Amino acid sequence: MSTLFSSCKHVDTPVAVTHTITDILVVNNSFTFLRAAVQRAGMTDMLRTGTYTVFAPTDDAFRAAGYADVAAINQLPVAAVTALVQYHVIDKSVPASAIQGGQTVGLQTLLPANGMVYISKVNNYLSANGHLVTTSDVAADNGVMHVVSAVLSPPNADAISTILSDPQNFSLLAAAVQRAGAGLLTVLQSTTAATIFAPTNEAFIASGYTPSAIAGANPAALQRLLNYHLLPGRYFSNQFINGQTPKTVLGSTIRMNVSGSSVSITALGDTTTAATVVRPDILSTNAVIHRIDRVLIPPP
Secondary structure (H helix, E strand, C coil), rough: CCCCCCCCCCCCCCCCCCHHHHHHHCCCCCHHHHHHHHCCCCCCCCHCCCCCEEEEEEEHHHHCCCCCCCHHHHHCCCHHHHHHCCCCCEECCCCCHEEEEEECEEEEEECCCEEEEEEEECCCCCCCCCEEEEEEEEECCCCEEEEEEECCCCCCCCCHHHHCCCCCHHHHHHHHHHHHHHHHHHHHHHCCCCEEEEEEEHHHHHHCCCCHHHHHCCCCHHHHHHHCEEEEEECHHCCCCCCCCCEEECCCCCEEEECCCCCEEEECCEEEEEEEEEEEEEEEEEEEEEEEEECCCCCC
């Protein structure tokens, strides 16, 4: 066991030394925020018993999520902290070996409503909701911990509700979906997993799709355009591979361009300028939404 996850105590005579999930959190000062959250939620004793998997954000992950210090955790309502911790805990042991390479698996957390977390394995690295697991399989007597690089957020409602909830970026996309008709709405409200490349309002306007143009557009043409922005299945940004050519719901392919953490998409109908993913991995219950800065033009 590494020094990061060292023994809870040192003694000179043989005694039963426990290494429960709670014990690890208590002695490891990389998790002071998570420790405080578990304590405020009243889950300290629970995580000493039973069998669990915990996706454990480090203190740096909490700070990146906007929590200034442990006091910020302790000032939150107990119900909010409880929901936060519940979403990071699964009531069974899920080691990294349980997830197949290239696979995305939805696992129910202790959070009752919208509590699915999506675990992927890419190049032998785990991710949770698209966030890298920096250390996997930290063994505890009552389960396993995976150290994750971000505080995880539960999925929003279905894809169309998520789009409608962000009019600053997606009001024109929402209008286009409505104009395209019931067929596309049914897809975006279904339980079938999808990936959506969602152009911003500015992207639509730059391509000539002003509010009046969308209102007067042929619904079938809009549905064809929007189907070119959909992939069947749930794909987080770190699952895309440079040069990959996934087939869209329209049936035509797009080309993924990946450089480090940057992802862009080349459309067959516009190969001169790629659409950049400006905000990846917006999670809804039935889709992963990637905000892009250009409309993808399908082939004729």
